[in-house]
Amino acid sequence: MHKVNVRSDNTEIFICKHPDPKELNVQLERDIRVCGDQQNNTTNVKALMTHWDMFNHSKAFNTLLEWITECFGECDLMSFKRQTEYKLNSLWGMIYRQGEHAKPHDHLPSYFSFVYFVKVDDSSSPLIFEASNTYIKPETGKIVMFPSHLKHYVPEHNGLTERITIAGNIIATE
Numbered sequence: 001m002h003k004v005n006v007r008s009d010n011t012e013i014f015i016c017k018h019p020d021p022k023e024l025n026v027q028l029e030r031d032i033r034v035c036g037d038q039q040n041n042t043t044n045v046k047a048l049m050t051h052w053d054m055f056n057h058s059k060a061f062n063t064l065l066e067w068i069t070e071c072f073g074e075c076d077l078m079s080f081k082r083q084t085e086y087k088l089n090s091l092w093g094m095i096y097r098q099g100e101h102a103k104p105h106d107h108l109p110s111y112f113s114f115v116y117f118v119k120v121d122d123s124s125s126p127l128i129f130e131a132s133n134t135y136i137k138p139e140t141g142k143i144v145m146f147p148s149h150l151k152h153y154v155p156e157h158n159g160l161t162e163r164i165t166i167a168g169n170i171i172a173t174e
Contacts, residue, residue, distance in 0.1 A: 001074050004134065013129070013136075013146040016071040018116075021141030025118045027060035029164055032093035032118070047100035047157075050093040054166075061091055064166065068114060071143055072170065075112075084172045086111065091168035093118070096125065096157040104130050107148035110169035114145040118166055123159030127152060138163065 001016045018024070032050055035057060039049040054061040065088060072086070089110055096102075107113040115127055120138035127136040127144060130151040136144050146152070148169060157163050 001071065004136075011147060011150065013134075013144055013150070014071070014075045015136070016074070016143050016145070017139070018067060018141040018143070024060060024063060025140065028058075028064060028093065028118050028166065031058040031060050032095060032164060032166075035093065044103040044105040044153075045094055046102065047097065048095040052090045052092050054091045054093055055088065061093075061166070064116065065091065065168075068116070068143065068168070072112065072114075072145060075145060086170050087173050089169045089171040091166065093166050094164070096154065096163040096165075098158060098160065099156060101125070101156045102154040104151050104153040106151050107169050109171075110148040111172045112145060112170040113148045114143055114168055114170075116143045116166040117141065117164075119162065119164040121159060121161050123161065124163040125154050125157040125159070127154060138165075 001014055004013050004015065035050040035054065037048040038051045039045070043049060051057055055065055117138045117140055120140055124138040126138060128134065130153065
């Protein structure tokens, strides 16, 4: 895991790489395709988007969630001056085709959010954090975890291959 400062107030994001994502990502992609578009472009994501609660619909999503929980446990949350319990609030998949994008948005009132790259290539659009204009290059098996208040977006995807990702939110339970 490594950290990246994305704002002048030293707000950090955390980046991990799955040790062996190949088989898991095939299952995740299949489950996203089977679920299909459930949001009909009514969110900030202007691409195919699954149910918000894919942990209730997919064994592969639950396997990914176990690994995400481990990664989240490694994050230096002391930098956020909070010690409490956390739980997953939402988890969904997306498929961006050529010309699709995500508008600038945050994930409040959640505490922490993440994006996991299931299937991307060199032509895939980056994840951009608006305040610092920090570009995160998509890499298959990479997860980016960040405080939910950080505005971020995905510019228009111009790649010929689909950009497949999973996102989710973690809330504090006090």
